Amino acid sequence: MTDLYEAVRGLDPSRAAVLAVALAIAFGFEVVNGFHDTANAVTTVIYTRTLRATPAVLFSGVCNFLGVLLGGTTIAFSIVHLLPVDLLIDAASKSAVLMVLALLTAGITWNLLTWWFGIPVSSSHTLIGAILGVGLANGVMSGEGLGTGVNWEKAGEVAVALLISPVIGFAAAAALLLVAKRWIPDPKLYAPPPEDPDDRPPWWIRASLMTTCGGVSLAHGSNDGQKGMGLIMLVLIGLLPTGFALDLNTKHGADDARAAAERLKTALQTRGSSAYQPEIDELDAILAKLEGKSSLREVAPDDRIQLRSALFHLDRRLAEFKRLEKPNQAESLDAPRRQLRRATEYVPYWVVVGVALCLGVGTTVGYQRIVTTVAEKIGKSHLTYAQGASAEIVAMATIGLANFVSLPVSTTQVLSSGVAGTMWANKSGVQRATARNIILAWLLTFPCSMLASAWIFVFGRLALG
Structure with a gap:
C-alpha cells in the first residue's frame, strides 16, 4: 500500500474524509455481494448434507478469496467502460467521484433490500443498472442528451451476456440432469435427502458437490470481484489522480x-x-x-x-x-x-487483496436467507443430490466461459435458473409464488437501480452547485 500512503500525504482533511467514505462504500459493496450472491454456491452442499453450514461457507469464502486473486482484471474494465467517456477521461473531477458514490450506494441499497426478503437477484444487474443510471443523468444534466451518457456498444455486449446466461443455466442444467438419469440410474440421487440429519450422500457425490461448490465460488470470485476492483480504481483516480492515473x-x-x-x-x-x-x-x-x-x-x-x-x-x-x-x-x-x-488499465495488488478479503468475509455472514430460498422455495420439493450437482456444474462452466471472454455474468441468475431447470426436468414442480417474486425482482433490478443512482447523482450535483 506504499502507493496509497504516498498519494494521501498532504491531502486536505475534507478530501481525505471523502476518500475514506468512498473506499468504505466500495469495499462494502463487495461484502454485500459476498453474502448476497455467494449463498447460491453453498446451497447444494448444505442442503444435501455434504457439509455442515459453517465449514461450507468457510470453504466457499476461501474459494471466493482465491478466485479474486487469480481472476485477472479484464472484466473490471469491461464494467468501467460502461461509464460515460467524459468520466473515464476526467476521472479527477467532483462529478466523477459523485457518480461512483451514487452507483455504489444505489447498488448496496437494492442488494440489501432484496437480501432482507430472501430474493436472489443479480449484483451484476444491480451494478450495471446503477452505472447506466448515473450515465444517463450525467448526459441530461450536461446538456448532451441520453445518447452520450453511456457507452451503448459496451452496454449491449454486457446486456447480451446477462440476458443469455440464465437461459443457458436453465436449459443446460435440465439437460444435464436428464442425461444423468439415463446413465446413472440410482434412485437415491433423484430423491430429496432423508430427514435423518446423520444420513449423508455417498462419498463420490459428496466429492462432486464439494468440487462444484468450490468451482462456482472460484468462478464467482474471479468474475464479480473484478467489478469492485474497477470501481475502486475510479475512486482512487478521481480523488488521487497523480497517484493512480x-x-x-x-x-x-x-x-x-x-x-x-x-x-x-x-x-x-x-x-x-x-x-x-x-x-x-x-x-x-x-x-x-x-x-x-x-x-x-x-x-x-x-x-x-x-x-x-x-x-x-x-x-x-x-x-x-x-x-x-x-x-x-x-x-x-x-x-x-x-x-x-496497461499503462492505465491496472489494479494495485492491495486493491485485489482487499476485494478478495471483503468478498470472502461477506460469504461467511448473512447467507441463510438466500440459501433457504434457493433450496426450499424454488421447487415444490427439496433439492436432490443430482439437481445440486447439475446446477452447479453448469454454473461453474458458464461463469468460467464468461471469464475467458471477459464478460460479466450473474452467479445468482445462472445458478437459480439452473436449479429451476433441474426442478422442471425432475418433474419436482416449481413454486409459482417464489418464481414470480424472483422474476419480478429480476425485472425491477435494472429500473430501480437506475432510478436510485440517477436521483442520488442529481441531488448530489445540485448540492455541490
Missing part, C-alpha cells in the same frame, strides 16, 4: 508504453493514408511525454492525468479503426493497443 509501480512502464506507441505509429504509417494523421500526431505527443523515461513514475505529476486522457482518447479512436478495417489489417493494432492500455 497511471501505473506507477511497473518498473519499466514508460519503456513498455513507448515501445507500444512506436509500434502503433509504424502500423498506421504503413497504411499510407492521411486519414490516420491525427492519430499519428497524438502518438508523437505521447512519445514526447515518455521520452527519456523508464518508469511512468518519472512523468511529472501535473502531466499524468493529461497522459492518461490522451491514451484513452487514442485507444477509443483505434477501436473505431478496428471495426472499419479488414480483419487482417486491424490485427496489426491489437497487440500494441493491449500493451499501451
Whole structure:
C-alpha cells in the first residue's frame, strides 16, 4: 500500500474524509455481494448434507478469496467502460467521484433490500443498472442528451451476456440432469435427502458437490470481484489522480508504453493514408511525454492525468479503426493497443487483496436467507443430490466461459435458473409464488437501480452547485 500512503500525504482533511467514505462504500459493496450472491454456491452442499453450514461457507469464502486473486482484471474494465467517456477521461473531477458514490450506494441499497426478503437477484444487474443510471443523468444534466451518457456498444455486449446466461443455466442444467438419469440410474440421487440429519450422500457425490461448490465460488470470485476492483480504481483516480492515473509501480512502464506507441505509429504509417494523421500526431505527443523515461513514475505529476486522457482518447479512436478495417489489417493494432492500455488499465495488488478479503468475509455472514430460498422455495420439493450437482456444474462452466471472454455474468441468475431447470426436468414442480417474486425482482433490478443512482447523482450535483 506504499502507493496509497504516498498519494494521501498532504491531502486536505475534507478530501481525505471523502476518500475514506468512498473506499468504505466500495469495499462494502463487495461484502454485500459476498453474502448476497455467494449463498447460491453453498446451497447444494448444505442442503444435501455434504457439509455442515459453517465449514461450507468457510470453504466457499476461501474459494471466493482465491478466485479474486487469480481472476485477472479484464472484466473490471469491461464494467468501467460502461461509464460515460467524459468520466473515464476526467476521472479527477467532483462529478466523477459523485457518480461512483451514487452507483455504489444505489447498488448496496437494492442488494440489501432484496437480501432482507430472501430474493436472489443479480449484483451484476444491480451494478450495471446503477452505472447506466448515473450515465444517463450525467448526459441530461450536461446538456448532451441520453445518447452520450453511456457507452451503448459496451452496454449491449454486457446486456447480451446477462440476458443469455440464465437461459443457458436453465436449459443446460435440465439437460444435464436428464442425461444423468439415463446413465446413472440410482434412485437415491433423484430423491430429496432423508430427514435423518446423520444420513449423508455417498462419498463420490459428496466429492462432486464439494468440487462444484468450490468451482462456482472460484468462478464467482474471479468474475464479480473484478467489478469492485474497477470501481475502486475510479475512486482512487478521481480523488488521487497523480497517484493512480497511471501505473506507477511497473518498473519499466514508460519503456513498455513507448515501445507500444512506436509500434502503433509504424502500423498506421504503413497504411499510407492521411486519414490516420491525427492519430499519428497524438502518438508523437505521447512519445514526447515518455521520452527519456523508464518508469511512468518519472512523468511529472501535473502531466499524468493529461497522459492518461490522451491514451484513452487514442485507444477509443483505434477501436473505431478496428471495426472499419479488414480483419487482417486491424490485427496489426491489437497487440500494441493491449500493451499501451496497461499503462492505465491496472489494479494495485492491495486493491485485489482487499476485494478478495471483503468478498470472502461477506460469504461467511448473512447467507441463510438466500440459501433457504434457493433450496426450499424454488421447487415444490427439496433439492436432490443430482439437481445440486447439475446446477452447479453448469454454473461453474458458464461463469468460467464468461471469464475467458471477459464478460460479466450473474452467479445468482445462472445458478437459480439452473436449479429451476433441474426442478422442471425432475418433474419436482416449481413454486409459482417464489418464481414470480424472483422474476419480478429480476425485472425491477435494472429500473430501480437506475432510478436510485440517477436521483442520488442529481441531488448530489445540485448540492455541490
